[in-house]
Amino acid sequence: MSLKEMLRGEARAAPASGIVSVVDHARGREGLIPLWVGEGDLPTPDFIRDAAMGSLAAGHTFYTWQGGVPELRAALARYHSRVFGRGFAPDEFVVTGGGMQAIQLALQAVAGAGDEVIYFSPAWPNFPAALGIAGGKPVPVLLDFSENGWSLDINRVEAAITPRTRALFVNTPSNPTGWTADRATLEALLDLARRHGLWIIADEIYTKFFYSGRHAPSLIDIASDDDRILFVNSFSKNWAMTGWRIGWVRAHASLGQVFENLVQYSTSGVAEFMQRGAVAALDEGDSFIDEQVERARHNRDRLCAALRATGRVQLAVPDGAFYLFFAIDGLEDTRSAAIRIVDETGVGLAPGTAFGAGGERFFRLCFNRSTDQIEEAAEKLARWAAE
Numbered sequence: 001m002s003l004k005e006m007l008r009g010e011a012r013a014a015p016a017s018g019i020v021s022v023v024d025h026a027r028g029r030e031g032l033i034p035l036w037v038g039e040g041d042l043p044t045p046d047f048i049r050d051a052a053m054g055s056l057a058a059g060h061t062f063y064t065w066q067g068g069v070p071e072l073r074a075a076l077a078r079y080h081s082r083v084f085g086r087g088f089a090p091d092e093f094v095v096t097g098g099g100m101q102a103i104q105l106a107l108q109a110v111a112g113a114g115d116e117v118i119y120f121s122p123a124w125p126n127f128p129a130a131l132g133i134a135g136g137k138p139v140p141v142l143l144d145f146s147e148n149g150w151s152l153d154i155n156r157v158e159a160a161i162t163p164r165t166r167a168l169f170v171n172t173p174s175n176p177t178g179w180t181a182d183r184a185t186l187e188a189l190l191d192l193a194r195r196h197g198l199w200i201i202a203d204e205i206y207t208k209f210f211y212s213g214r215h216a217p218s219l220i221d222i223a224s225d226d227d228r229i230l231f232v233n234s235f236s237k238n239w240a241m242t243g244w245r246i247g248w249v250r251a252h253a254s255l256g257q258v259f260e261n262l263v264q265y266s267t268s269g270v271a272e273f274m275q276r277g278a279v280a281a282l283d284e285g286d287s288f289i290d291e292q293v294e295r296a297r298h299n300r301d302r303l304c305a306a307l308r309a310t311g312r313v314q315l316a317v318p319d320g321a322f323y324l325f326f327a328i329d330g331l332e333d334t335r336s337a338a339i340r341i342v343d344e345t346g347v348g349l350a351p352g353t354a355f356g357a358g359g360e361r362f363f364r365l366c367f368n369r370s371t372d373q374i375e376e377a378a379e380k381l382a383r384w385a386a387e
Helices: 020-026 046-057 070-084 099-110 126-133 154-159 183-196 253-264 272-284 286-308 334-345 371-386
Strands: 093-096 116-121 137-142 144-146 149-151 165-171 199-203 229-234 247-250 313-315 323-328 362-366
Touching: 020 334, 046 272, 070 093, 070 247, 070 272, 093 099, 093 253, 099 126, 099 199, 099 229, 099 247, 099 253, 116 126, 126 137, 137 154, 154 183, 165 183, 183 199, 286 313, 286 323, 286 371, 334 362, 334 371
Parallel strands: 116 137, 116 165, 165 199, 199 229
Antiparallel strands: 093 247, 144 149, 229 247, 313 323, 323 362
């Protein structure tokens, strides 16, 4: 047996990123417009960096609280109170090494080997991959596409539940589709979870990137204190902190020690100077978020209009997040097509094949970029599609 064959089967089966394969093909190319990954083009704002650098200069380089420094947990409570209009307690929050670790800890808490978790596809591929590595079984339920928007059939979700089902993974607004559950859909999902005794892992990282109000509908708005919901989130998108790798779990305060223990036995906590930057992000960053959302709204509208005008592009204008998930008539192999598009136009797209069932014929484009870049990309893609 080779060394690889001696590894756990779940580790060997971890899929290579379908996005990275296209990125690697054209990485560093001159004139590239890179719209393939899920981050904006703005660096972390000065007020956040200054807070982190001040903490680093002050020597905050030692082990710290497993659940997060008290100041950051209090800032998370203040931020949630501003957004959702009610009180939150600091001990509802545990700081993690990014949104990805928040998801991993939530999965460790509710599902194990052989357990099933339902999610809605097309989907960000990291969630089902993380569950598979842990020995669980990700169960996709397909979202329905029309040019009026993506939608979820609750009956299809219920039909996917088996005796092995432990949780629903609910990402809204969605990466990559922009599907955003309305209040009635969230109520139906919560009712389903209550009736079947399921946990919900709620990924609401894009809740502020919503184009019909101050924030997207949230399970926070309708849940009771004793509902089995774990909220996972990140500083990456709202505050341009993708490279920092800092996020949080919000759970009932009675679960706090469990999640602190899970942090202890994985990363042993997040660097204090990073957490000090995160405090500044929460307390001083509302206007920065608002500016990003308005820029994204403008870019979304410009992009959708240009592509629809070709008569060859199928898309639903996304209600939330900052991605356009679109198909071009006659193209089925989107990985090969993404290579052609970047070679012939210089626009980097993520192939829909990377996002699982239901995404195969689509491309994902991140429009949280400079307006000049988006307008240039819209022109080039429209010309390519028309030709």
